[in-house]
Amino acid sequence: MLTFDNVGMRYGTGPEVLRDVSFSLAPGSFHFLTGASGAGKTTLLRLMYLAQKPTRGTLTLFGKDVVTLPRAERPDLRRRIGVVFQDFRLLDHLTALENVALPLRIAGHSSAEIDAHVAELLSWVGLKNQVHAKPAQLSGGQQQRVAIARAVIARPDLLLADEPTGNVDDRIAVRLLHLFEEMNKVGTTIVFATHNQQLISRFPHPVLHVEQGEVHLLPPGSNPFGPETNGGAA
Numbered sequence: 322m323l324t325f326d327n328v329g330m331r332y333g334t335g336p337e338v339l340r341d342v343s344f345s346l347a348p349g350s351f352h353f354l355t356g357a358s359g360a361g362k363t364t365l366l367r368l369m370y371l372a373q374k375p376t377r378g379t380l381t382l383f384g385k386d387v388v389t390l391p392r393a394e395r396p397d398l399r400r401r402i403g404v405v406f407q408d409f410r411l412l413d414h415l416t417a418l419e420n421v422a423l424p425l426r427i428a429g430h431s432s433a434e435i436d437a438h439v440a441e442l443l444s445w446v447g448l449k450n451q452v453h454a455k456p457a458q459l460s461g462g463q464q465q466r467v468a469i470a471r472a473v474i475a476r477p478d479l480l481l482a483d484e485p486t487g488n489v490d491d492r493i494a495v496r497l498l499h500l501f502e503e504m505n506k507v508g509t510t511i512v513f514a515t516h517n518q519q520l521i522s523r524f525p526h527p528v529l530h531v532e533q534g535e536v537h538l539l540p541p542g543s544n545p546f547g548p549e550t551n552g553g554a555a
């Protein structure tokens with residue numbers, strides 16, 4: 322589904338922020354992604370959702386070589402990926418319901434179908450009473466849940482989440498993790514970046530750990546930061 326082969330990445334003429342990265346994600350797999358602040362997690366995710374090309378090496382996504390992929394073919398691959406951005410990226414002039422509905426509208430679903438489905442999902446993430454609120458009227462944690470709902474609504478093949486539970490309390494974080502688990506059970510491949518060691522201990526998924534520009538694959542339940550740390554959170 323996704324293969325990195327000796328990938329390196331630098332911004333402009335700066336140093337390589339990722340180097341010699343090689344790993345594969347099998348279809349239907351679930352990985353946590355960890356690393357201290359600034360280690361390169363967001364950069365790795367940006368490569369995965371085609372916002373960035375590697376500066377060296379080979380990256381294959383859905384059987385296509387991303388480096389040589391013609392620009393015109395990129396949107397087709399991109400549509401198969403759901404992303405929860407660290408800074409949410411909701412559209413300010415749209416309500417929660419309209420934000421979440423966007424991927425379904427783009428895919429051409431009918432309004433009645435969309436409204437029922439979106440309202441149900443927003444209710445599931447605890448925003449039943451906020452469906453008509455605009456982002457500015459929502460707390461950070463509520464905006465984050467809208468962003469998660471928008472990323473999962475169209476059932477992407479690959480779901481990438483950058484600290485998707487960073488703004489909610491532990492109870493809601495566990496509930497949201499269950500939503501990702503449900504998606505994973507029906508076939509979505511998931512990469513979930515987090516500093517939350519409690520989640521990593523509780524859910525049995527392997528860990529991609531970024532350290533000094535290298536990516537290491539660790540077994541489920543690993544604590545890459547050691548018991549005395551808070552996970553390297555900034």
Ligand SMILES: Nc1ncnc2c1ncn2[C@@H]1O[C@H](COP(=O)(O)OP(=O)(O)OP(=O)(O)O)[C@@H](O)[C@H]1O
Pocket residue numbers: 332335338356357358359360361362363364365555
């Ligand atoms: N647009 C950019 N231009 C230049 N350097 C960048 C850019 N974005 C990130 N970097 C650098 O790349 C490195 C990795 O950053 P990245 O955002 O991928 O880390 P991160 O692990 O996601 O951090 P955090 O946990 O704080 O979000 C950092 O040294 C950062 O300064």
